[in-house]
Amino acid sequence: MAERLAILVWAADPSVPHLCATPFYFAAAAAAMDAEVEMYFTARSVQLLERGVAEGLYADGAPDAPGRRSVADFLREAHGFGTRLYACPTAMQAHGVSADALREEVQGQAGAAAFIGRTLDEGWRTLSF
Template identity: 70%
Template structure:
């Protein structure tokens, strides 16, 4: 892979479902274009990585015709996107490592994301 994209997700959280699909949509699009994609979840966004949460959130509101957030998450993962949870955010929001969705690759915090932003081979997006 020649393209690399790191996505920081911090404002999209279960309390704002209308913001949640876009980061996954961009991740899936980039991964489908053969980019290596990593998503870093911090702040309240880490709660999106709890089992069952994405299944209950509808970015366009229930009855809008849009699928639940889990659809967008699965699309991104299906194309190869790797999901990481910030350990500090997990601790702040009471998320145990063993409580994360099976799609989550592991934990990675600020230093990992900053490492990507400082690497000239990587591009970044923030949601």
């Protein structure tokens, strides 16, 4: 039976790009190991789900170096392995992210109650970034 992992992403602030790729890296690794993975974005991290934002962020801060990957590359990789991405509607409102501006990879909107539901379910494990 595959494991289930819910990841809360709250501290991956786009103004601190070196913190933004790691949650996607862990999500991709878990999904590649056949885990069911969901990521819940809140606080400023919800901005990573806005079209165009992650493309301009590099975890090492060097967009022009050969072989460098943007945060969007990590996001697409995690999604490609089956990770589902959810934006917190309260965070979206607080940070001016409209539903129309969300990336196509975003599964939908889900907030605190959805993530807490996962933490209380014995069939799910959780991580926070």
